[in-house]
Amino acid sequence: MRKLIESTFMSIDGVISSAEKWSAPYWDEEYSAYARELLFASDALLLGRETYEGFARSWPRLESVEGDYAVRMNTLPKYVASRTLTEATWNATIIKGDVPDEVAKLKQQPGQNILKFGTGELDTTLLEHRLVDEYHLWICPVVAGSGGRLLDGIDTTHLKLVKTTTFASGVVVLTYTPGDASQGR
Structure with missing residues (x-):
């Protein structure tokens, strides 16, 4: 069974919106290596409509700058959850209807992780x-x-901390799995 991996940027006060405006100063070699590890351990992307549309506008132009990372972003199959999108042109399938059921089916397919970007x-x-x-x-x-x-x-909702990764830039990646408060610490 494939794992669904959520990757989300947030400020220390919990803000997720407009992350590109405040997270860019921290995009360094450590950031890139970690992001690369997540992307290359995945063979599909799950996106909401807004993230899909933003990525579809920018990533195809970035191949000459970002190299094989951008090639990977551009070539991976994408699954887009949307009630309004009628056409997907960037190697994507639109998930309409029962999103939880469709995502559960994707997870049952053989393959690597499914990486989810964006928030909402x-x-x-x-x-x-x-x-x-x-x-x-x-x-x-x-x-x-x-x-x-x-x-x-x-x-x-209780989660279990399974890993902490600290970058020299001050970024900390907290990795959690589903958990419950009755589980020992």
């Missing part, structure tokens, strides 16, 4: 249906001050 309504759906196997939360040493926060409105 899809995160809530995936968490509520217990479909995420690992969360990689990239905490950037910045206070964003305002903006959307990861999983606002979700009921109390």
Whole structure:
């Protein structure tokens, strides 16, 4: 069974929106190596509509700059959860209808991990249906001050910390798996 991996940038005050505006100063060699490891351990991407549209506009132009990372981003199959998207042109399949059921089916297929980028309504759906196997939360040493926060409105959900990765830039990646408070620490 494939694992669904969530990779999300957030500020120390929990903001996830407009991460490209405040996370870019921390994109260094350690960041790139970690991101590369996640991407190359995956053979499919799961995206919401907004993330898909943003990536589809930028990644095809980045191959000359980003090399094999961009080639990998561009060639991996993408699954896009959307109620409004009618056409996908960037090597993507639109998931309409019962997103949790379709994602569960994707996870049952043979292959590597499914890497999920972006944040929003899809995160809530995936968490509520217990479909995420690992969360990689990239905490950037910045206070964003305002903006959307990861999983606002979700009921109390316990996770288990399985790994902490600290970069010289001050970024800390916290890796969690689903857990529960009754499990020993």
